Amino acid sequence: MPARIVVVGASLGGLRAAEQLRAAGWTAEIVVVGAEPHMPYNRPPLSKEVLAGTALAGSVMLRQRPSVADAVWLLGSPASTVDLDARAVTLADGTTLDFDGLVVATGLRPRRLTDDGHVLRTLDDAIRLHTALTARPGTRLVVVGAGFVGCEVAATARRLGADVAVVDPLPLPMVGPLGEQLAAALLTRHEERGARFHLGRTVTRFERHQVVLDDGTVLPADVVVEAVGSRPNTEWLNGNGLDLSDGVLCDEHLRVEGLPFAVAVGDVARFPNARYDSTPRRVEHWSIPGDTAKHAARTLVASLTGAAVDQPAFAPLPTFWSDQYGQRLQAIGAPQLGTDDIRILEGDLHGDVIVGYHRDSRLVGVVGLGRARATAATARYRMVLSETGKRIATDAGSRLGHHTRLGQ
Amino acid sequence: MRVVVDLETCQDHGQCVFAAPEVFHLDENGKLGYVPEPDESLRDAVEEAADVCPLQAIRVED
The missing domain is CATH 3.50.50.60 (FAD/NAD(P)-binding domain)
Incomplete structure (x- = not known):
């Protein structure tokens, strides 16, 4: 059997994982498995331009790097089970795929209250x-x-x-x-x-x-x-003795519980952020699939090729945004760690405003609300936030965990 | 290397500015500007910028 990595999940995280496997030097086979019939698409426009009807469905398809042109896409049939000892994943349509390496990128699905209400994920x-x-x-x-x-x-x-x-x-x-x-x-x-x-x-x-x-x-x-939150898609991983209590538990290099041949990316991954502390958390921000894919791909390729994992522990700087009524909310850092000491840094709450969140008098997060000018002003705080991240982190655990659940 | 940003699609998030500050910048009104033909040595940074664009508005040619 030729060497093969199977990426389970064909959204942003799965695509970025495939691209980053190539960037990390993996030249053998990549198979990407997706539950939806669509090629990877971008979710942020779904609640805005697509819902408004101002963007066609085709406009949200994600562009792919030429390096993954030879990846095999198996779409429309989700993974139903995996045997990590045998290294084989089985899809709902009965297809079985052996693998050398596995990337878990199965994401979330909305939590449901009724059978007939609308949800917004796909x-x-x-x-x-x-x-x-x-x-x-x-x-x-x-x-x-x-x-x-x-x-x-x-x-x-x-x-x-x-x-x-x-x-x-x-x-x-x-x-x-x-x-x-x-x-x-x-x-x-x-x-x-x-x-x-x-x-x-x-x-x-x-x-x-x-x-x-x-x-x-x-x-x-x-x-x-x-719109009451989400559940990680991890049922297909059952039966392998993994901790699936809230997504897939990963180590500081995104290995699934330290396994050398399996990594997880995106919002299904529960990982520690070395910038803050050692508590593993899931994070549902758009930037996370890209960040996790880059780190996880390097980890996996090094491991499968017998090289040492030669990178520092995963430590992304969180960012998220939301667009409502043509205004943007832009967050950088970890505002939820500093909600006891909130100060207006620029502007006022009735117009464009930049708000700073402090912990022990140190700025830990910044959120801007307003027009494009406010986004640009918020961005100027990124450098200071990226420097202070490591120093604030020791006792931040439970509150960050609280946020990542609420912050959907 | 040639960089093309679809400015109709761009919504001035500025994520590209952090990935490749030599190539992208936001002016004080928050509007994006960029260097259309950056040096080849910046390719990794520019590809990273294209990846992190929430609107996927950045194209790297050649």
Whole structure:
């Protein structure tokens, strides 16, 4: 059998892993397995341009490096089981693939509350929701969950002319990663554009064309979107004695529990960030598939070719963003570590604003909200954040863990 | 090496600026500018910049 690496998962993480395996010197076979029928595509536009109907589905396909032109793509059939001792993965359609090396890149799926509500994770989800929201004017939408996805769907739906209500048990939207001040400013921007928020409330019942809240409020609902977080796709790894309690547990080089022939990338990987501490966490930011793929590919190729793993422990600088109503929220560093000491660095909460998050008087995270100018101003703090990261980290563990769950 | 940025697609995230500061920059209004024909020695950085663009608006030719 010729040498083969199987990448399970054909989204951003799987594609970047294949490219980075080539960049790390792997010249033998690469097979990429994907559950969806689509080639890898970019998810951030799904809740914005694709949902709004301003971008065609084809425009979100990810460009590929020429180095992976000879990779084999097996799409439309998810992996169903893997035997790590035998080094063989079996797909739902019965195909079995032997491998020398394995990359776990199976990502997440939305947590569900009902069988018939909408969710937003895949391209097909976004197209289906666009169709539902534009079926007739003034569609009444209830969004359950005021995190990243819920807020972006609410903003896009308002632009489409839908009547929008958002429900969340927390007192403010996106309050976990942002803290109270900025979350309140974000709420104001939503309310000014006509979205209505029912905060501190939970859904008691989903009924035909309406949603009933715990205080008795009845919200008319032509369309319901469930945006209440995600679950890692790890069932196919069952039976190998792995810790799959929250994604795939990895070491500081993204090896699956230290196995020399298996690595994990993207938001299914639970890894320690040496910039902060030794606690493994999953991180659901867009930048993570690229960051993890680069490091994991080097680890795996070194291991399979008998070389030493010659790179420092994985230590990415977190960044995330969200676009709502043509305004951007841009975060760099770990704001969730500094929500007890929040200071406005530039601007004010009613306009373009840059907010600093401090721990022990040291800047640990910066979030900008507003127009492009605010993004550029936020970016100027990146250098200082990348330098302070290592010094703040020793006792940050539980709160960062809290954030990575909320910050979806 | 030739770099092409689709400025209609670009949304001025600035991730490319950190990957390849010799090639990309944001002006004070947050608008992207770039060097269209950077030195070959910057290829790795430019490819990294293309990878980290959230809009996939950067193309590296040759």
